[in-house]
Structures are given as C-alpha cells and as structure tokens.
Amino acid sequence: MPYNPALVAPMRAEVTRLGARELTTAAEVDAALGDQRGTMLVFVNSVCGCAAGNARPALTQALKHSVVPQNVVTVFAGQDLDAVARARQYFGEYQPSSPSMALFRDGEVVHFVHRHQIEGRPPQAIAGDLTAAFDRFCGAAV
C-alpha cells in the first residue's frame, strides 16, 4: 500500500530540488527512458532510513560534481508503484532494490548502485563512487 503522500512529499522534494524530474506513471517512465540518447541517472527514492541518511545526501553531493549526467529522473518505491515497476524493466538483469541508482548511457545501464552498496556507507563514499562513474561515462570524451 502506498505511503501517505504528505509523508513522502519532503522526501520527493529533497531530490526534485536538485533538478531531478519526477516520473510518477509508467507512461512518463517510457517517455523518459525509451529510446534514450546521452546520459541519464535514475534515482529510485524510498522512505527507508538509508535513503534519508545515505542515498539522498550522496546524490546531493554527487550532483555538485563538475561532470554529471545530462538528465536526472526519479521514481519513488512504495509510492508510484507502476512507475517503479516500469523503470525496473529498463534495468535489465539488475535486481530490484530501493533506494538504488541506475546510470544509463544511450539506453544501456552502465553503472548501478544497489541498496547493499548504500546501506551502512557514508554519503561521501557513495558520492565518490557515483562521481567516478560520472567521470567515466558522462564526460565529453566518451
């Protein structure tokens, strides 16, 4: 059952204020992820503690990096059920977890951050992994 929208609103805002576009329906996910060109980060948001303490702060830090994906979108697990289910179809063999982050380049997942790579790790470490992936896959020379 989805969470109370009022409860999750601040959690959504913490991501959208970074410039991430929120996808709340399967159609919006298809429009964003189907036939992609360039680079895109999909942030799977969640109400859990490691999203609040680790994943969202890490995303905030990582998006201040000099090299970032061309687009950042977000879906909310446990809330926008159809959108999350559809987004996961684009993740291929990467198993569902939340929070998580998928970096796409030209429609392919090139880097994935699972929940187990978020929980128990400081935001700085997670952001470091993300920015290394940004440098590798989102730079002008790639």
Next chain:
Amino acid sequence: MTVVVETGGALTYVGRYDREDDQGVHLLDVGVHDAGSGAPKESYIERSSRYGVRAEHRHLTVGANEVVRITQLGRWEPTLPR
C-alpha cells in the same frame, strides 16, 4: 544491511539481516545458493553483489546451529579467516 550467511552445509544465503534470536538468523528478501547445483558459491555471491540479490524467499530463518559466518555482502571474501 545485506549479508551473506554461510553454513556448514551446502546452502549459502544472501539477504537483508532482520534479527537474530534463539531460532537463528532471520533474513528478508533472500537468495539461496546450493553447492549441490554445481555453480560455484563465489560466482553466486559476486553476481549478487554486482546485479543485486535475486530474492527467492520473502522471509527465511537460518538455524542458529547451521551458521558458520555472517558477512556484509560488500565485504565478503571467499576464504574463511584462520
């Protein structure tokens, strides 16, 4: 916390640590590797780390007397410490 629970038998479990009590270790969203399947345990754990855990059980308890080692998935190493 996602952990690898190794046992003295053929089965290894990967899942989210829930709690531990007299019954054993309670895990959520659990994948299971059976050494009898022929696939190496190391490959299974490395694949779980890279692609995530393919959950076969929503909840599973590993008996306390079966558990040999519990390791955080990201810190798992193939050899048991001496």
